[in-house]
Amino acid sequence: MITTSDLRELTAAALKGQTLAADRVYSARTWATWSGLYPVILLASPQEDMEGLGRAGAPQFTVTTTLRVVARVQVPEQANNAGAAQAQLLLEQIQQQVKRAVINNPALMRNLQQIPFVRSHFREPEEGARVLAELVMDIGMEFYQGPEAFYPQEVVDLQQVSITNDLANVFDPSDTYPNPPFPNAVHPAPRNSGPDGRTEGGLSFDFTHTP
Numbered sequence: 492m493i494t495t496s497d498l499r500e501l502t503a504a505a506l507k508g509q510t511l512a513a514d515r516v517y518s519a520r521t522w523a524t525w526s527g528l529y530p531v532i533l534l535a536s537p538q539e540d541m542e543g544l545g546r547a548g549a550p551q552f553t554v555t556t557t558l559r560v561v562a563r564v565q566v567p568e569q570a571n572n573a574g575a576a577q578a579q580l581l582l583e584q585i586q587q588q589v590k591r592a593v594i595n596n597p598a599l600m601r602n603l604q605q606i607p608f609v610r611s612h613f614r615e616p617e618e619g620a621r622v623l624a625e626l627v628m629d630i631g632m633e634f635y636q637g638p639e640a641f642y643p644q645e646v647v648d649l650q651q652v653s654i655t656n657d658l659a660n661v662f663d664p665s666d667t668y669p670n671p672p673f674p675n676a677v678h679p680a681p682r683n684s685g686p687d688g689r690t691e692g693g694l695s696f697d698f699t700h701t702p
Contacts, residue, residue, distance in 0.1 A: 492640045493602040495536045496558040498632050501598050502558055503534055510585050512562065529565040529673035530585060541636070548636035557606060558676065560589055560628040565621050578624035581612065586611055586626055593630060607631040655693040661667035 503518045511578045512515075521533060538557040543550065564581045592598065594606060608631040614624065616630040655672045660676075662685030671677050671688030678684060 492541050492635070493634050494640075495554075495558075498556060498599065499534050499536050499558060500603065501596075501602070502560070502593060502630075504594050505596045505599060506534075506560075506589065510562070510588040511564075511581060522604050529563060530581065531563050532585075533561040533563070533588075535561070551635060551638065552636045553604070555631050555633045558630045558632055560593075562586070562589070562626040562628070562629065563623065564625075565623045568622055575611055575624065578622050580625040582624055584611060586628065588596035589628060598655065599632070603633055604633045604635060604681070606623065607633050618652070650699050651696070652696040652698075653693065656691050657689060658691050659685045661685060661691055662687040663689065681685075 499691050500520075503516050503521075506512075506516045508512045509566040510530070510532065512532045515525070515528060515530065516532045517525050519536065522533060525531060526607050536558055540555045541552040542555075543552055545551070552579075562582060562585045564578050564585070566574050566581070569577070583665065590609065594609070608629070610629045613626055615621045633641055633700065657671065657673055662679075662682060664682055666687070667680055668688035671686070672690055674688075675687060676686045678686065680687075
């Protein structure tokens with residue numbers, strides 16, 4: 492069974508050492524360990540959508556998680572806004588590196604049905620003593636979840652089966668019998684058909700004994 496959290500961690504592993512951020516790739520579990528150095532990549536999973544595959548049978552879903560890749564760079568301020576231009580170029584380079592590292596990655600693709608979308612946008616750099624700019628990439632990851640992913644179903648060993656017959660076409664028209672096997676089905680006397688409250692046949696199977 493695969494989950495959104497699993498995909499986020501697999502993506503973090505796929506990106507380490509594959510971009511200008513080197514090993515500075517942090518998921519939700521490791522954000523607090525960031526050293527403050529740039530470039531840096533932060534991973535989140537802000538959205539998950541589940542679509543049912545039909546009403547019949549056990550619950551099954553096509554799940555699409557949105558994996559968010561946030562890349563940040565920082566460069567010195569330069570004349571004529573050259574720092575912002577440099578930051579933009581660095582982010583564009585990281586954007587292509589992320590695509591190459593993630594799309595068709597074997598560790599990810601064996602758990603996915605498809606990558607339905609990749610959306611990118613650049614946030615305006617902030618001017619100051621240093622220019623900070625950011626790339627946000629949302630990568631859709633579609634996968635399957637079946638009933639085993641949800642409430643656990645208790646499995647009970649079948650030890651014995653009993654079949655009891657109180658027939659409709661074999662009946663006593665007048666008597667009443669105590670403790671009938673199917674009390675809600677008994678026709679009250681006098682009656683013109685069964686069930687009448689008697690056990691007229693049956694079978695028992697005991698699975699606790701091995702040959």
